[in-house]
Amino acid sequence: MLDNAQILVKKNLWFLSGKLLLIGVLSWLIYDRIWVQQVETGYFDHLQKVLSGGQLGWLIACLLLAPFNWMLEVIKWKQLTSPFQRLSWKEASQSILAGISLGLLTPARFGEYGGRLLHSSAGHRASTLYAHFIGSLSQNIPVFLFGSVAVAWYFSQYYMANTVMAMSIAFVLMSAGILMILLFMQHHSLAMWMSRFKWLKEIKSVQKEVNYTPHILHSVALLSLFRFLIFVSQYLTLLYLFDLPIGWWQAMMGVFVIFVFQSGLPLPPVLGIVARTQLSVVVWSVFAQDQLSMLTVPLLLYTINLLFPAVIGGIILIGTNYQRQIDHE
Numbered sequence: 001m002l003d004n005a006q007i008l009v010k011k012n013l014w015f016l017s018g019k020l021l022l023i024g025v026l027s028w029l030i031y032d033r034i035w036v037q038q039v040e041t042g043y044f045d046h047l048q049k050v051l052s053g054g055q056l057g058w059l060i061a062c063l064l065l066a067p068f069n070w071m072l073e074v075i076k077w078k079q080l081t082s083p084f085q086r087l088s089w090k091e092a093s094q095s096i097l098a099g100i101s102l103g104l105l106t107p108a109r110f111g112e113y114g115g116r117l118l119h120s121s122a123g124h125r126a127s128t129l130y131a132h133f134i135g136s137l138s139q140n141i142p143v144f145l146f147g148s149v150a151v152a153w154y155f156s157q158y159y160m161a162n163t164v165m166a167m168s169i170a171f172v173l174m175s176a177g178i179l180m181i182l183l184f185m186q187h188h189s190l191a192m193w194m195s196r197f198k199w200l201k202e203i204k205s206v207q208k209e210v211n212y213t214p215h216i217l218h219s220v221a222l223l224s225l226f227r228f229l230i231f232v233s234q235y236l237t238l239l240y241l242f243d244l245p246i247g248w249w250q251a252m253m254g255v256f257v258i259f260v261f262q263s264g265l266p267l268p269p270v271l272g273i274v275a276r277t278q279l280s281v282v283v284w285s286v287f288a289q290d291q292l293s294m295l296t297v298p299l300l301l302y303t304i305n306l307l308f309p310a311v312i313g314g315i316i317l318i319g320t321n322y323q324r325q326i327d328h329e
Contacts, residue, residue: 043296058241062234069230076223080131084209091119101313130206138224144177147260150253158286242293254283
């Protein structure tokens with residue numbers, strides 16, 4: 001009896017430590033993004049100056065697209081988990097927001113897998129992880145397909161000396177996109193191959209449980225495409241917000257280039273934002289010289305699409321009684 005009590009105390013201490021760590025990290029993120037970046041770049045003062053010039057409508061458009069974007073992700077997550085678990089809208093939304101919060105701190109956003117387990121029962125956790133993998137795969141397909149075309153166009157237009165290298169990169173990206181399509185549509189074959197490894201043998205049982213119909217796969221692919229287009233639209237609205245002298249076609253292709261290259265950065269978003277801002281300057285510098293606006297656009301997009309949802313997800317995680325969930329299971 002005493003041993004059980006000690007185990008319970010240790011578990012509660014671990015949960016409490018994790019929550020305190022999450023509070024500390026989220027507090028630092030808010031401080032760093034709002035205050036430190038303001039001191040280093042002056043982006044917040046720059047944003048205020050731009051908004052005072054009557055450009056508020058573009059910012060409102062970007063803000064309104066954000067919840068619509070995450071609503072599509074909720075629909076997609078409900079479809080991905082529908083073969084083995086019925087999640088309510090609230091449960092699906094909380095799982096996604098929790099995933100954003102944890103993904104913000106981990107390389108390649110692997111923490112999102114942990115967040116998606118928030119409302120997953122013990123018997124379906126492997127299936128939940130597999131469903132998130134399929135969802136991530138579908139989200140990367142348009143990034144690589146559109147990005148490959150954009151890379152070929154961008155470098156051939158503005159870096160003629162590197163055309164051969166650009167075409168080689170574009171070919172690799174296009175091949176990766178096509179491979180992702182094949183893996184997505186034939187995910188059962190992928191699961192069978194992965195199950196050959198001892199540490200992945202559970203996937204064979206998952207394969208039977210996660211039985212996606214062609215209708216579900218097509219719906220997930222379409223929702224992923226819509227989400228990608230919304231991300232692109234948000235970036236474009238912020239470019240127009242700062243009135244950068246870039247045509248719509250060049251702007252769209254530039255956004256494709258940025259997205260495909262930043263998707264290959266194996267950094268947590270909290271660290272990768274530095275690389276993303278520098279990438280933004282490199283891409284847009286062939287069109288304009290306003291580096292402060294070029295830095296502010298990805299910082300603002302990061303705040304809207306990741307930081308705000310991560311704070312909400314952190315509140316959800318902090319308020320979750322994990323011990324009660326374990327006891328219930």
